[in-house]
Amino acid sequence: MAWIVQNLWLVPALPILAGGVIAVTKQRHRAVAASLAIGSMAISFLLALCAFAHVLLHGTEAKEVFNFPWLQFGTEWLKLGWILDPLTAVMIVMVTFVGLLIFIFSVGYMSDDKNFTRFFCFLALFAGAMLGVVIANSLLLLFMCWELVGLTSYLLIGFWFDKPSAAAAAKKAFIVTRIGDLGFFLGIAWLYFETHTLLFYDGGAGCLEHSALTTLVTHATIYGLTASTGIGLLIFCGAAGKSGQVPLHVWLPDAMEGPTPVSALIHAATMVAAGVFLIARIYPLMSANIASLPPLTPTVALQVVTWIGAITALFGALVAVAQYDIKRILAYSTVSQLGYMMMGLGVGGPSVGMFHLITHAFFKALLFLGAGSVIHGCSGEQDIRHMGGIRKFMPITFAAYTCGMLALCGFPLFAGFWSKDEILHSAFAWSISSIPFYMGAFGALLTAFYMTRQMCYVFIGTYRGHAHASHDQEAHSHHAHGHDPHESPLVMTAPLAILAVFAVLLGFLGTPAWPWFQSFLEGEHATFSFAGFAAANTVQLMLASSLIVFLGLFVGWSIYGRKPIESATAPDALAVAQPFAMSTLAHAFYIDALYGATILRLNAWFAILSDVADRFVWGGFVKAFSFFILGLAWLDNFFDKYVVNAGFDAGCDTVSLSGRSLSLLQRGRVQGYLRTIGVALIVIVILLLWGAKA
Amino acid sequence: MSQLNAYLLVSALLFSIGLAGALLRRNAILVLIGIELMLNAANLNFIAFWRYGPNPAALTGIMFTIFSITVAAAEAAVGLGIILAVYRHTKSTDISQMNTLKG
Amino acid sequence: MFLVFLILAALTILGTAAAMGLRKPIHCILALTVGLVGLAMLYLLLGAQFVGFTQILVYVGAVAILAVFAIMMTQGGKMNLEPHPEKPSSSTLLAGGAVAGAVFAVIAWAILSNSPSGTTTPAQPSVTVVEIGQALMHKYVLPLEIMALLLTAALIGAVILAMPKEQEKS
Numbered sequence: 001m002a003w004i005v006q007n008l009w010l011v012p013a014l015p016i017l018a019g020g021v022i023a024v025t026k027q028r029h030r031a032v033a034a035s036l037a038i039g040s041m042a043i044s045f046l047l048a049l050c051a052f053a054h055v056l057l058h059g060t061e062a063k064e065v066f067n068f069p070w071l072q073f074g075t076e077w078l079k080l081g082w083i084l085d086p087l088t089a090v091m092i093v094m095v096t097f098v099g100l101l102i103f104i105f106s107v108g109y110m111s112d113d114k115n116f117t118r119f120f121c122f123l124a125l126f127a128g129a130m131l132g133v134v135i136a137n138s139l140l141l142l143f144m145c146w147e148l149v150g151l152t153s154y155l156l157i158g159f160w161f162d163k164p165s166a167a168a169a170a171k172k173a174f175i176v177t178r179i180g181d182l183g184f185f186l187g188i189a190w191l192y193f194e195t196h197t198l199l200f201y202d203g204g205a206g207c208l209e210h211s212a213l214t215t216l217v218t219h220a221t222i223y224g225l226t227a228s229t230g231i232g233l234l235i236f237c238g239a240a241g242k243s244g245q246v247p248l249h250v251w252l253p254d255a256m257e258g259p260t261p262v263s264a265l266i267h268a269a270t271m272v273a274a275g276v277f278l279i280a281r282i283y284p285l286m287s288a289n290i291a292s293l294p295p296l297t298p299t300v301a302l303q304v305v306t307w308i309g310a311i312t313a314l315f316g317a318l319v320a321v322a323q324y325d326i327k328r329i330l331a332y333s334t335v336s337q338l339g340y341m342m343m344g345l346g347v348g349g350p351s352v353g354m355f356h357l358i359t360h361a362f363f364k365a366l367l368f369l370g371a372g373s374v375i376h377g378c379s380g381e382q383d384i385r386h387m388g389g390i391r392k393f394m395p396i397t398f399a400a401y402t403c404g405m406l407a408l409c410g411f412p413l414f415a416g417f418w419s420k421d422e423i424l425h426s427a428f429a430w431s432i433s434s435i436p437f438y439m440g441a442f443g444a445l446l447t448a449f450y451m452t453r454q455m456c457y458v459f460i461g462t463y464r465g466h467a468h469a470s471h472d473q474e475a476h477s478h479h480a481h482g483h484d485p486h487e488s489p490l491v492m493t494a495p496l497a498i499l500a501v502f503a504v505l506l507g508f509l510g511t512p513a514w515p516w517f518q519s520f521l522e523g524e525h526a527t528f529s530f531a532g533f534a535a536a537n538t539v540q541l542m543l544a545s546s547l548i549v550f551l552g553l554f555v556g557w558s559i560y561g562r563k564p565i566e567s568a569t570a571p572d573a574l575a576v577a578q579p580f581a582m583s584t585l586a587h588a589f590y591i592d593a594l595y596g597a598t599i600l601r602l603n604a605w606f607a608i609l610s611d612v613a614d615r616f617v618w619g620g621f622v623k624a625f626s627f628f629i630l631g632l633a634w635l636d637n638f639f640d641k642y643v644v645n646a647g648f649d650a651g652c653d654t655v656s657l658s659g660r661s662l663s664l665l666q667r668g669r670v671q672g673y674l675r676t677i678g679v680a681l682i683v684i685v686i687l688l689l690w691g692a693k694a
Numbered sequence: 695m696s697q698l699n700a701y702l703l704v705s706a707l708l709f710s711i712g713l714a715g716a717l718l719r720r721n722a723i724l725v726l727i728g729i730e731l732m733l734n735a736a737n738l739n740f741i742a743f744w745r746y747g748p749n750p751a752a753l754t755g756i757m758f759t760i761f762s763i764t765v766a767a768a769e770a771a772v773g774l775g776i777i778l779a780v781y782r783h784t785k786s787t788d789i790s791q792m793n794t795l796k797g
Numbered sequence: 798m799f800l801v802f803l804i805l806a807a808l809t810i811l812g813t814a815a816a817m818g819l820r821k822p823i824h825c826i827l828a829l830t831v832g833l834v835g836l837a838m839l840y841l842l843l844g845a846q847f848v849g850f851t852q853i854l855v856y857v858g859a860v861a862i863l864a865v866f867a868i869m870m871t872q873g874g875k876m877n878l879e880p881h882p883e884k885p886s887s888s889t890l891l892a893g894g895a896v897a898g899a900v901f902a903v904i905a906w907a908i909l910s911n912s913p914s915g916t917t918t919p920a921q922p923s924v925t926v927v928e929i930g931q932a933l934m935h936k937y938v939l940p941l942e943i944m945a946l947l948l949t950a951a952l953i954g955a956v957i958l959a960m961p962k963e964q965e966k967s
Contacts, residue, residue: 696912697802699909700806701843703905703908704806706901706905708809708836709904710898710900710904711897713897713900714817715818718889718894719817723864724825726864727825727864730856731813731829737848738836738840741840741845742843745843745844745922746919751922753924753928756848757932760848761944763851763852763856764944765947766860767855767856767859771952772951772954772958774959776958777867778870778959779959
């Protein structure tokens with residue numbers, strides 16, 4: 001087995017080890033913490049490149065796994081392991097590279113924070129856990145790292161825990177993803193029950209391999225659904241929670257309470273992508289079909305994934321239109337793009353979804369880091385109404401941000417164009433229905449629109465932030481009242497520049513002319529030929545999506561860009577035109593309020609009930625029991641005092657009484673004693689004589 | 695009645711007389727004398743058995759008697775010394791008066 | 798021989814009975830002396846000459862004299878009757894007498910019921926002082942030494958007990 005496959009565990013282990021060491025480092029050793037984290041990520045990145053190169057050279061072979069037995073119960077063994085296949089290779093390269101850039105960015109961004117070391121500890125732990133999710137060959141190991149990812153996400157969202165909104169957001173994130181994880185766990189249990197293995201690939205015995213899949217497909221459950229569909233749907237619950245699909249999306253916008261590098265790393269590039277990655281990983285399970293149906297017919301599981309993805313894509317885009325916080329716009333944009341990825345997985349398979357995931361990771365990280373740079377430059381201001389004209393003050397940020405924005409919108413030739421187009425192409429060709437395609441197309445229009453709106457508010461026009469004092473939104477110690485925004489230091493702008501390059505160029509790895517990325521994932525070789533453009537409807541769809549993008553940009557420009565926005569308090573043009581629609585969108589269709597009124601209220605009642613039960617029922621039991629024990633103690637005391645002691649005293653009295661009585665035998669008269677001896681002598685002699693005689 | 699029996703009877707009588715004296719007399723010295731008489735009776739018993747016993751050449755009777763006499767003499771000396779000490783304390787030799795060691 | 802024995806036995810018995818029965822202690826001792834001499838003669842009759850003479854030497858010569866001295870010292874010159882004018886109560890008399898009588902009866906019964914088998918009287922053994930001395934030095938040397946120790950202890954003890962403690966009175 002190749003060296004890199006055997007030692008693939010180093011890739012997640014190094015960041016986790018770094019995190020562990022940083023955890024015991026004192027807060028003032030900032031340089032140590034930062035260099036440990038960045039160093040471990042750099043080494044992991046190099047190892048990831050080695051793995052990528054290995055797969056590149058040997059890609060046509062079977063997926064390489066390394067399994068080992070872990071836990072024995074009874075006669076069965078739970079096995080864990082890791083896998084190196086094209087999917088793993090691209091993911092670890094992406095995660096380590098983007099992570100490395102974000103770590104470097106954080107050095108500058110968090111330089112004023114007094115909890116610098118703790119931040120890097122959590123970041124390193126998160127990176128290690130995410131890489132663990134990626135390389136896991138066992139659903140159990142994946143789940144364990146999945147939970148670790150959730151934990152570190154909680155720690156990072158609630159990094160500024162003394163802010164109540166941040167603490168609440170962290171709790172919300174954890175609980176909502178936990179709800180999804182419940183379904184995930186049920187899926188794992190059911191899968192183990194059916195196939196008795198949780199390894200994906202195990203030389204034929206894994207649960208994603210042929211024999212296990214046939215077992216799952218032939219087991220019909222309720223409503224004629226196969227076991228594979230049922231398990232797939234349950235596991236999708238977990239993915240939906242982590243990836244913010246409707247209805248479990250509510251935690252993502254609130255998660256913006258965390259520092260911006262966290263938002264960039266976790267809630268744009270990696271953690272939320274974990275859900276998409278999971279579905280890509282278990283795709284054979286999701287797409288396993290009954291033998292009677294023609295091949296490539298979408299299964300019920302995949303249909304559900306597609307619909308939910310489409311709904312999420314549209315939903316996110318709609319809500320992003322009405323937001324005023326720079327990061328919230330990006331958060332809802334992320335929700336929308338995740339919907340696209342899921343839709344892509346559902347209609348086109350792992351290669352389509354994963355391509356968009358990879359490109360999205362780069363340009364969304366870029367956008368978040370850019371937003372962080374803007375916030376840093378504006379001394380903590382996050383409301384776009386109090387920004388404006390940043391283009392003049394922060395040109396590098398503006399340039400990078402523009403690249404990212406165009407990539408996100410799907411502007412022709414940028415990265416997002418190629419990946420989103422793949423998704424729309426597959427959606428158009430979907431055999432079940434073409435509604436997802438129209439939803440996706442409308443979502444693309446909205447994406448272009450709201451991003452233009454954001455750009456106009458932030459970068460164009462005049463700076464509106466002078467009159468407004470900066471709140472402690474990001475706990476920066478800048479005391480800049482009336483300060484003009486300034487460009488960020490090199491440690492922050494360099495990663496921006498690097499990511500911008502990728503945002504522009506990465507798409508060229510997956511054009512129809514040269515679908516290298518898709519072929520790589522499927523283990524084939526791609527050839528460069530313009531004949532790819534001749535495939536059905538490809539050119540028409542490319543033109544159509546380009547038109548959509550231009551239309552969205554134009555509408556956005558005409559509403560927000562032509563007339564620069566005057567003051568911070570001026571109402572949004574769209575809000576004036578359609579107040580009801582905008583307020584509904586601003587409140588995200590009141591879903592949060594709905595949850596609050598129903599589930600949360602129920603939960604609160606249940607908590608009160610539990611408290612009462614605990615205090616009066618269990619507490620009552622305990623009190624009764626303690627009274628019982630006290631009674632026993634009293635009884636024991638009584639017994640001891642009046643029975644044992646008295647008995648003992650009586651015994652002693654008897655002994656002294658008998659002693660006194662016996663002493664009366666001593667009269668003091670010697671002759672009496674002698675008389676007694678004489679009598680005794682007589683008696684003894686008589687006895688002896690009689691005995692001798694007899 | 696053999697000769698031996700005669701001597702033994704004499705010895706028994708002597709013993710009883712000594713015992714009676716020890717039990718009945720109130721003077722401490724006379725009680726001591728009674729005890730001496732009992733010892734003498736035992737001595738006579740020994741000599742009689744030595745004379746009429748199976749192995750007179752072993753001298754056992756004689757030896758025992760000699761030692762018995764020695765011991766009796768020592769005991770008489772010490773006993774009389776005790777009586778004198780008690781007399782000095784209580785100014786009386788009446789043993790019925792000496793009953794302070796009672797319960 | 799038997800007659801001699803009877804006379805001597807009677808002498809002994811009477812003497813000792815008198816010793817236990819007379820009222821004045823000094824008379825008791827004198828009677829005791831007679832009884833002890835009679836006993837010594839019985840020893841001589843039995844052929845234990847050494848023991849007989851030792852009896853006279855020790856008992857008559859030492860013990861009886863000692864008793865006389867003791868009586869003299871405890872009566873303080875007053876030739877009274879018994880220190881206490883009251884006689885012993887009749888119940889005490891009866892009890893003591895009964896015990897003594899019962900003892901004699903039991904022993905006499907033991908003696909008379911176990912008659913020795915041989916009626917032949919063994920020959921008179923002759924024992925010389927040399928033999929006694931040799932026995933004392935060879936076979937019985939350990940008891941001899943122990944006797945010496947005993948006598949020493951008795952000597953010292955008697956002296957200490959009888960020593961007047963006039964120093965404390967001042």
